[in-house]
Structure formats: structure tokens, C-alpha cells
Amino acid sequence: MPREARYRAIARELGRRIESGELPPGERLPTEDALAERFGVHRLTARQAMVELRKAGLVETRHGLGSFVRRAPRRIEVSIDPITRRHRQADLEGLATTFAGGEEILGRGFAEHPASARHLGVPGSEVYEITTLLRSGGAPCVLNRYRLHPGQADLVYDPRLGVLGSLEAGGTAYRYTWHAISADLADLVDQAVLAVDAGAAVLVREGLVMHGDEPLCHVERRCRGDLISFVTRYD
């Protein structure tokens, strides 16, 4: 058994103090130089320990200022009704407030996406993609990708209603046939659009929207993992 790396031991020690509450949220950690001296290592080794703590989400670093124990932001709870397969009616008002401003459209056009084309039963891999963004209090929260059957390319889009609401307003009733939820790491687009670091956790909810028996739209919602959670209440 190789001995534990110095920087890991330092990270563990600091992590322990954070989780025990000895270093409370918001508290400033010692500087990298101070840690290096205290533990008798080079600054880069102390720095590596801070990298570990950042990766674990325990610490947040600001250039020129220092590192601070991270305050966990309260997550926005997005409700899911198990029966209607949509948000609960009672929660729609709250959601409208949380995501005031509606779906900001980032782009629309034909795109190659083999997986979505397969879900939609479209020959080839071309789908019609609309990309939108939801913000809460100005902060980007959810990146939506609607991959539509190419026949829907002429959709008239109303940002207040969103893509699915616009479909419905145009007379195309819809329902979900399945949903899948998974956790990913932020890719390069997520990083730019959601304003997160490389390696941030992203909560992904995708689903297939039907119109009658016809697949209509493959939806992928990429949500900031630190801000969003999906909640189902059965009572």
C-alpha cells in the first residue's frame, strides 16, 4: 500500500474541518502560502489540495481574494406530477415566477442528431432543433433542446409559452410517453451557456413527446445540478 499523497492528506484534513462545521460556510481558508508553510510543503502541493476541495464542491476560490467554504445554494424544486406527466397545476404559478421571462431562444434550425432522429422515427439523422434557456433571477439555470420532427420546422414560437406551449397553442396536443433522468458533467456548451466550470454536475431530464401515436419532439433539459432538483409528491 503506497502512502497517501501529501496533498490528499491536507485536503482530507481541511475537508474534515469543513464538514464538522469548524470552518463554517462563508469562512475564508488560509492562503495557499500559509497552508504550504503550516504543512511544510511547497505552495503547489498546498494548491493541489485546494483543487481537490473545489472538485468535491466544498470550497470556492476567487482570484485575488482567497478560498472560501462554499455555502450550498438552496435548490429550486421543479415539481413533477406522476399522473398528468407535467408540472402540477398548483405549482405552475410558482414556476412562472421562478423562471420569469420565459424561454429565451438561443437558436433554431436543422441539425444532425442521430439519437433524436431515431426516437422520432425520422429516416436519416436530420431534425429541427430549437435551443432555449431558462433563467432564474438572472442566473442561467436550464438549457433546453427541443428536437422536433422536421415537419414542425414552421412552428410559430411564443417565448412566453415556450416550445411545447407554442405547439399546443397551435392546436397540436401533446403528451409525454417516457422520461429519463441522469447526471452528467458539463460539456463545453453547458459551461458557456449555464456559466459553470468544467466538471460541474448537470442534471439531465429527457423525454419523448407524442402527438397521438406520432413522435413529435425529443426534449432534453440540461439543468445546473447545484440549482435544480426534480420533486414528485404523491400525497
Added chain:
Amino acid sequence: MPREARYRAIARELGRRIESGELPPGERLPTEDALAERFGVHRLTARQAMVELRKAGLVETRHGLGSFVRRAPRRIEVSIDPITRRHRQADLEGLATTFAGGEEILGRGFAEHPASARHLGVPGSEVYEITTLLRSGGAPCVLNRYRLHPGQADLVYDPRLGVLGSLEAGGTAYRYTWHAISADLADLVDQAVLAVDAGAAVLVREGLVMHGDEPLCHVERRCRGDLISFVTRYD
């Protein structure tokens, strides 16, 4: 505008080649020494670029072997039945195969957990915690934390049935009253138990289990984000 860091430029260049398919999944990347020479930087700078690519999930590094373009593993789909609030009956067999071996118990005992105590309506913060692990094909997949009402400390545990199954076998019927799903980064325990790196994505599903009108158990399931997804089928 400060110029882009050298290591970021290198990471971007390699990332572009991976995403374009020029470097296909499984392909081995140049060694750190080779990259350093090619880009005219010190090995640590080239290495830092690899760190970025690992954070973005594009690359996987094996000590003594090299770095490889990551093949996305196929996710295990864990079904959720929106009506019964449990796994679908039809899928139980598949799940039993996927997670053959049942719930391996990692520990049990009284523990301080204020949030769970609040959910359970227990005065103070002490709950009875059972920690278990699910493996699929030997690989650790899901870390379960069952935080029980202290009155359940005498639970007779059968690993084939799991904690909730054992409760039910003991005559304590249960149902979920809510579920919440979120995405986290691996904490230090996750890293050790689930055998993932710091900064890995973890899919967390928690819920509150009731027995009649009494809160019975606060369940937290921490799943490897790269291996698990939750699927709800409505048809």
C-alpha cells in the same frame, strides 16, 4: 483581455479533435512527454491540459498506461412506476439480475443527521442509519443510506431483500410520500465507496417512506452518474 492560458488552448485543441471524431473513443492520446514536446511546453503544462479533458469527461487516464478517449458506457436504466411509486413489477426481475448479490451492508448504527431527523419528525438529530451498496457486474453503482426512525433499530436485515424489503417482511408495510432527484458531485465517501474520481457526477434520489401516517425512513440513494439513469415509462 488576458491571453488564453497555454494549457487551456491545448485542451481545446485536443477536445476539438475528440469531438470531431478524429480521435475516436478508445484511441490512445499522446503521452504527456510527447504533448509537452509537440506544443513546446513543460510536461506539467501538458498534464494540466489532460486534467481539463478529464474534468470534461472526454478522457480517461490509467496510471502506467496512458490516456484514452472515453467511451461512454451504456447507462443502466432503473425504472420508476409513476403509479405504484416503486419499480415496475415487470422490471424487478431485470433489476435483480443487474444488481445480483443484493444490498451489501456497509454499516449500521446510530448517527447524527439533522435533516433526516427533521423529515422523520424525530426530536434531536439522532437517527438509525444503515448504509448499503449495490453492485452491477462487480462495479459499485449505488450507495444507499437508510435513515430510520430510532424505534426501528432492531430491524432484522436480510441482504437479499434489502432494507425496505426486510421491513416489509417484518410486517411493516410502506409507501413513499415524495421523491426528489438531483445531481451532485462526488464527496469524499462517494469517491471511496463508488470508486470514482473527485468531481464525478452523482445522481441522487431521495425520498421519504411512510408506514401509515408515520414517517419511517428517509432514503438517500447516491448513484454513479455515468452508470445509472432513472426512467419512467407512461405507456
Added chain:
DNA sequence: AAGTGGTCTAGACCACTCC
């Protein structure tokens, strides 16, 4: 034994924030 990534030291200079 050879080749690879993992850790660590030493020292330098740059960029950001605050006073």
C-alpha cells in the same frame, strides 16, 4: 528494464482585488 502517469520541490512572473 522501459515507458507511462503521479507526486513533489524550487523559483519565477502574471492577473485580480482591495486599500
Added chain:
DNA sequence: GAGTGGTCTAGACCACTTC
């Protein structure tokens, strides 16, 4: 200007994998 984190070079030795 002083103090902080961010980037980079130079060089060393260790640990893991393959042959």
C-alpha cells in the same frame, strides 16, 4: 502597493503497467 490566486518552467523521484 500589498496580498492573493493563476500560470509556467526546470528537474527530480516514485508507482504502475507491460515486456
